[in-house]
Amino acid sequence: MKPVLPLLAIASLLAGCAAQRPAHHVELNFAALNDLHGHLEATRFDQGGTAGGIDALAATLNAWRQEDPELLLVGAGDMIGASPAMSAMFADEPTIQALNLIGMRATSVGNHEFDNGRVELLRQAKGGCANSPRPDRACKLGPHEGAKFSYLAANVIDTRTNQPLFPAYRIEEVKGIKVALIGTVLKATPDLVGAAGVGGLQFIDEAQAVNRLLPELRAQGATVFMVLIHQGGHTPARYDQQYCQDLSGDIVDVVKRIDPAVRVVVSGHSHNGYLCRVDGKLVTQAERYGHMLSRISLVVDRQTGAVVDTSARNILVQPGKHAGVPEVDALLASLRARSSEELGKPVARLAQPSISRELMPNADESPLGQLVADAVLASGRKWGAQLAFTNTGGIRTHLDAGDDRIVTVANVQAVLPFANEIVVMNMSGAQIVALLEGQWGGVEADKRGVLQVSEGFTYAWDGRRPLGQRIVRESVKLNGVAIEDGASYRVAVFNFLAEGNDGFVTFRQGSNQAPTGVRDADALRSYLQRLEQDNKPAGTYGAVPRILRVKQ
Template sequence: MKTIQTHRAMALALAALLAGCAGAPPRPPGVVDINLATLNDFHGNLEPSRLTYTDAAGKTRTVTAGGIDTIAAALQAWRKEDRELLLVGAGDLIGASPAISAMWADETTLGAMNRLGLRATSVGNHEFGSGRLELLRQQKGGCVSPRPEKACKFEPVWPGANFQYLAANVIDMVTNKPFLPAYKIEQAHGVKIAFIGAVVKDTPSAVLASGVAGLQFTDEAQAINRVLPELRAQGVHAYVVLIHQGGRTASALDRPDCPDLRGDVVDIVKKLDPAIRVVVSGHSHKGYLCRVDGRLVTQAEMGGHVMSRIKLSVDRASGKVVGESARNVVLEQGKHPADPAMDAYLRTVRERSGQVLARPVARVAVAAMELSEDKADEFALGDVVADSQLYAARGYGAQIAFVNRGGIRLALSTGADKVATLGQLQAVLPFGNDLEVLNLTGAQIYALLEEQFMGGRAGSRGVLQVSEGFGYQWDEKRPEGARVVPGSVLLHGVPLEPDSSYRVVTNHFLAEGGDSYPTFTRGASRAPTAIRDIDALAAYLARRDQDGKPAGAAVAAGRIQRIK
């Protein structure tokens, strides 16, 4: 009887085993899985923050996610599953960063990426934010920087990035060769994989023109395809594109194989060589796992809240990718055992940064000055920043200040005491742009204002914020190129004269035509001030506080009137 029961138990166990395997097709012989983890648009977010998202089940969730400690803990756990997992990125890992990174020339973030074991990343437009020479310094190491007040202040000497920045479509016009390597070949489980990098080709419109002088940004797909023969000659037949360009979808960030991706990245993917099966994207700050013409296209949100885990199935004999899948993982705090080394590093960064950033600057009028929800509107914080730049440039004869909305990254929230700290101000203006003064005629100012509304850009990049004493009306029902109401552009209540010259102050980014404002480049009698926007804001707030008239308001001043 015991023997019969034993045989019956064995039969049931075998049946259960076979049933468990029924859903999984037999693994082809000679196929190996390569595991990737990807980041994009980290933007120096060393600390965790709040993330609200809708999951594939349609449930809206709000969690505390990200931070280098959380990322390190997750990678530590995943590497226990596969010690040869490769961490790669899709650009904008630095730039537009919180003060804890920005105040150290982003060297704290680059140091964290070294510690995380990042292998390669495409360069992003923000990596060019301080110019090509600074990017090369961050890559190779050293302290000769256009930002001497920040560079090599966290460590005595910046040793350089252990990972490789990639940019197949950025050409040095002197050498006619890629400014950065086009690709990096890695090896895992005995298989070679080439990571090919590219950056959005309109990067020059988003950064200082002088910072990318001598560089040509070419078509992304053509540049990527161009390197494949070279890779094949080296015996590499598995390719992953890391591109700082993205799209949008209505699908949840963790929905597999979403079919509705749209945006610039879609056209690029459709033009890629058929051998490229996986594209890791960035730039649009959206999480998605989509298919475009059968190819896998991923993005992992932004700020380190999410990482994409990608599995490549590669045939050992041919070296080609024969299957690919991915999932987006929200990096909630506490899900994995801590990485003590990274916890210690973050603690050091916080302590050293906190000593500087906690310094009080001035009392302001309201506890919170938010950014407008509609980017085509004026907002109170924009008024204050514009006023601070006009105040800073008064010695240069400035009459009007213009500020791009994209340069104001976060709201100013001080708490009940209404005292703004240096750290809070640096979070508002993280770029440290110098101010420049120039002359524009009244006709040129009208043209500048119309440039805000070309191609519907006001809704995406925002209208320019303007200083006290200047204002105008615009009518969204009027045709493009004629939306500014004639006669409505006033300076201290007086209409601008088309042929009269006016002294304007703006940041150096806009002065060089950034954000697609070419009229700024036509300004005459240009005068660089060497005054940083963050210093102008701090000085203005302190002066107003000292005068007993703290700056700020809960609502915009009504300088820009929108007729709907």
């Protein structure tokens, strides 16, 4: 085993390297954020504890700016859209205000920025209250001033003008060096957003959109080029591993085709944390929801303007680690006060005081599990959903209404606190059966529980059979008709499951995935209201198992 250098020796070595840097070399520092999705409060981090929160982001950035006042904060899209109630109930204006306060300089657009259409996105970015398609949410906190940072979209073209909907780039001068920030979003955005949201827009190839800008940028004196792209990939490497060489996914082909003059690509969309190298380019992503920031360093030769070195670290954003920023803390406190008022509002009446998340006797389902699955299915119908699955771990408590049987927004949020987005995908009958078989496989199977299924989907399983053969194949039916291995079905699930979490990796095989922009709690609220309007409030009928145990 090689000897490990003491920490002081490592520090001395690094300091020596910095001291030996030529005088004409300068270090430029950046922090990168992606897929915030309006998460203004800390949330659960998959690897333990909580992370993020706009107050913790502000505190972290403030500490880093003490080291380098010229550090730039940049983003890779989906800052807003598919957001928790605290932001969504106010048309995501609080998130834009918060990003202004923490010094966001520029971000690419993401597909979720288009969830409410181009008119609303332009209003959110530029400010104002008129013409919002959501008058019940817009400007409820006062006049909306818009984004003080730049939304960038080099590959989103307004077909009426043949010009980018937003600026294609922004040039920043940092320590005397002109840095061009170029923003793009995945060209498949129209497949992920309702047609009304992207009407009259063309999404062109990402790499081509970047490459054609370079002569124009050089003519303006830029010598450093950074791409902010809302497109991503996957790697088994840890979020803080330097540096992976096995990045996969759509981002890889795009990066390979981007001109070598671009040395850094800040990515998003896939909600993974990674630091990778692809064809000599540094490719980063900072997971999601503000859980981490990518801290990127470029060493530039002042004499030539060339980038001579790139490096990055993914830093977990830990609440309470750094001194708070009063202005941001005050904003968050105000939002909590305002949102708590909203959260107390009534949603719908139940037929009983509570709907339980406890499993029914001799069954693998709970009354609340069925209700949530039905709500997910109802919310996905617009995208063609035929059946839905939910994970038991995502349902955190009973749906309690009290003696008056009135459910509030807060009651619903307590049941589904994770702000998962509903995703609709195609799965073959064979994949659905494989998914069901996988419920009992792996070391975590006993902890994760059996998936809850929506109305109309039924099957039986036999505990006497070996793993991988427990499903009674002929019993798997949709609306009374046996599913066919080769047929395709539209399935609605939380994005947590769509990403293969809780061990349900078969969901990753789903094709034509369509993020709906609908959050779990919003889906449940809408479904409860619909049931009451139909004079069949939730809990009217006793829950009947949809999953039959042949033998335990």
